[in-house]
Amino acid sequence: MPMISLRHVSTTFPAARGEDPIRAVDAVSLEIPQGSIQGIIGFSGAGKSTLLRNINLLERPTAGAVHVAGTELTALDGEALRRARHHIGMIFQGFNLVNNLTVAQNVELSLKFAEVSEKAERRRRVAEALAIVDLADRAETYPAQLSGGQKQRVAIARALATRPQVLLCDEPTSALDPATTATVLQYLADVNRDLGITVVIVTHEMEVIKALADHVAVMEDGRVVERFPAAELDREDFAPRTAIGEYLAGGGIRVDRGGRAAADVAAPEQADRPEQTEQTASHDSHQLPEVVG
Amino acid sequence: MQRILELQPELVQALLETFVMIGVAIPLAVLLGTPLGVWLFVHAPGGISPSPRSHAVVSGLVNAVRSFPFLILLIAIIPFTRLIVGTTVGTAAAIVPLTVNAIPYFARLVEQNISQLGIGAVEASRAMGATRRQIIRNVLLVDARPGLIGSITITTVSFISYSAMVGLVGGGGIGDFAIRYGYYRYETAAMLVAIVLMLALVTIVQWGGGRLSRLADKRV
Incomplete structure (x- = not known):
């Protein structure tokens, strides 16, 4: 049985005035085996963060079923859902620490929330x-004194303090420089290997996927348009089926300094668009720039 | 100078009354205004647990109390004051309108403080399976602490000034002293002494509050 299973999961956000409702996640089915690292990649607004948040119901799907460790989370709410979340860790792009608490107190928070009542045990x-x-050695310092990677x-x-079975990572290295990114990814890899924790990582950087993931799901317009084993990325003759997969796998931003007429500017622009409004824009994946190399 | 010495017992009495009024009204306002401010934040449209209709009612009530000029409120709630403390004159009677005014005042400051915090830590807490109460106690009120201390300072300073008006109901205090001697009796020396005392009081509160707030702030 997979550790995480998503069945026909959709998430629709109510329409803003005069606009269509936004279908951030569109009938996604995905099974993530226990102990594996699943990468989810896509441009901003592809729905990958929403999909990740669907797993612990931080965003409750409007349709479909989510199972984690054999429990159907979509059938739970209130107290039962809170208890289920104690077994699902999550980290964020912005770290989301409590700035007025020390490092140790921040870590202790998850244990307090998980009702580990004995202070010595915490x-x-x-x-x-x-x-x-x-x-x-940094237990008594405050987050403001730490670097991004340390945070x-x-x-x-x-x-990890609650000993979860699953760790959800929402763009965990997007705010970090490449060297720090490598360090943080190494810790995630160690956690996966040593503790057997199933890791789901959302990113827009194929480098991160290459370094860490076992499996990749490529998202566009709320759908998983392609999936393949991450090991494929190392093969000379690997050819993703979709243009977006190809673009992401090829990596690299291309800018034509001769003028904006070139198709290449489309990609960076896309990346800048705010998460939700982008759903309304229909981008034809065939217009994506050709891959370098 | 001679006159000041003559008035010294009255002056000490007035200072004590100010201390009592502020010392009771501000802690009460913090005690009751904090939950009210948190409630306003939590149930605001777009808050962590929106409840727009009851929010509109409570928010309107808060605005209503806040829109009264203090002098009018002082008089308008006299029946309520009698109900609470059994009298409508004296220091005890002055504490009631001061507190009634200070609660929504402080609540708005609390609401403001909390809504300025980022939602990141709240989201992380939800992901960790925290209850709403746990999020408020362990995250929001913790990160808002320096701001809350600042708000207590502002409220205290404002209400030292408001307390000067309660002479109207025989509330006493240093402001009342200034009006009775300095204004009604044209005793400029008494007025000056009262002003200097008020100035010193406000300066001490402001300085101490600022210091405490900085000590509590670990964000930099």
């Missing part, structure tokens, strides 16, 4: 989680 688990991300490691420790 303290022990905080130390354990901070040791995993090598930040035991993300605190967030990882916070997510």
Whole structure:
């Protein structure tokens, strides 16, 4: 049985005045095996973050079923849903730490929320989680004194303290430089290998997928348009079926400095568009720029 | 100078009355205004648990109290004051309108403080399976702490000034002293002493509040 299973999951946001409702996730089915690392890639607005948030029901799907570790989350709410979430860790692009709490207190939060009532037990688990991300010596500092990479490691420790089965990562390295990105991804890989935690990572960087994922799902317009094993990316003759997959796999932003008439400017523009309004724009994937190399 | 010495017992009495009024009204306002402010934030349209209709009612009530000029409120709620403290004159009677005015005043500041925090930590807490109460206690009120201390300072300073008006109901206090001696009796020296005392009081509160707020702020 897969650790995570999404069946025909759709998420529609109500329409703004005078506009069509936004279908952020459109009938996605996905099975994620236990202990694997699933990458979800796509441009901004493709619906990948919403899909990730569908897994722990931070965004409740408007249709379809979500199972995590054999429990149908879409059948739960209130107290039962909260309890289920104690087994699903999550980290974010912006780290989302509480700035007026120390590193240790931030990590302890997840244990308080998970109703680990004994203080000694909480303290022990905080130390354990901070040791995993090598930040035991920063326990008493405040987030403001940490670098971006360190903040993300605190967030990882916070997510791990409750010993979850699943770790959801929403663009965890998008705010970090490449060197720091490598460090953070290494911790995620270690967590997956040593603790057997199933990892789902959403990103717009194929580099991140290459470095970390076992499986890739490419999203566009709320749908998973393509999926393949990440190992394929290393093959010389690998050819994604869709143009968007090809573009993402090829990587690299191309700008024609001769003028904006070139098709190449389409891609960076797309990436800049705000998450939800983009859904209303229909982009024809065949117009995407050719891949470098 | 001679006159000041003569008035000294009255002056001390007035200062004590000010301390009592502020010392009761502000803690009460913080105690009751904080939950009210949190409630306004939580149930606002677009808040973490929107409830637009009851929010509109409570928010309207808060605005209603806040739109009264303090002097009018002081008189308008006299029946309520009698109900609460059994009298309509004296320091105890002055505390009631001060508190009634300070609660919504402080609540709005609390609401403002919390809504300026980013929603990131709230979202992370929801993902961790926190209850609403846990999010408010462990995340929102924690990150808002420096702002809340600042709000207590502002409220205290404002109400030191408001408390000068309660002479109208025999509330006493240093402001009332200034009006009775400095204004009604043309005793400029008394007025000056009262002003200097008020100035000192406000300066101390502002300085102390600012210091505490900075100490509580770990964001930089």
